[in-house]
Amino acid sequence: xxxxxxxxxxxxxxxxxxxxxxxxxxxxxxxxxxxxxxxxxxxxxxxxxxxxxxxxxxxxxxxxxxxxxxxxxxxxxxxxxxxxxxxxxxxxxxxxxxxxxxxxxxxxxxxxxxxxxxxxxxxxxxxxxxxxxxxxxxxxxxxxxxxxxxxx
Numbered sequence: 001x002x003x004x005x006x007x008x009x010x011x012x013x014x015x016x017x018x019x020x021x022x023x024x025x026x027x028x029x030x031x032x033x034x035x036x037x038x039x040x041x042x043x044x045x046x047x048x049x050x051x052x053x054x055x056x057x058x059x060x061x062x063x064x065x066x067x068x069x070x071x072x073x074x075x076x077x078x079x080x081x082x083x084x085x086x087x088x089x090x091x092x093x094x095x096x097x098x099x100x101x102x103x104x105x106x107x108x109x110x111x112x113x114x115x116x117x118x119x120x121x122x123x124x125x126x127x128x129x130x131x132x133x134x135x136x137x138x139x140x141x142x143x144x145x146x147x148x149x150x151x152x
Contacts, residue, residue: 003053
């Protein structure tokens with residue numbers, strides 16, 4: 001009974017404020033305030049307020065809300081883990097096996113990148129000639145290996 005009285009008072013006050021706004025020629029604001037002020041009395045007349053008051057003081061209802069919160073938390077946790085890429089054990093093992101290959105081209109016996117040092121003198125004292133690439137298509141083998149490693 002108290003909830004219905006409070007909702008009725010809030011609605012009456014809101015309609016009064018809407019009337020003042022309309023008197024000041026702010027019709028759009030007045031219509032919006034009137035719409036908001038009719039919501040509480042509408043909830044009382046439809047029985048929603050009685051339903052809310054009925055569930056607010058029952059422990060079994062709060063237990064149900066707690067279980068729903070736990071279920072929501074589990075859904076969000078599993079979704080976050082799935083987005084991070086930590087899938088099932090089988091998926092992790094398959095990814096580990098694929099990562100063992102490294103950045104070596106599939107047909108190469110060693111990494112395609114050199115030491116990065118300039119050519120120096122050989123044991124006999126003569127200056128070593130820089131190695132020449134075999135073909136223009138072979139220049140991209142290291143890039144292809146990196147792309148394959150990342151699944152691109």
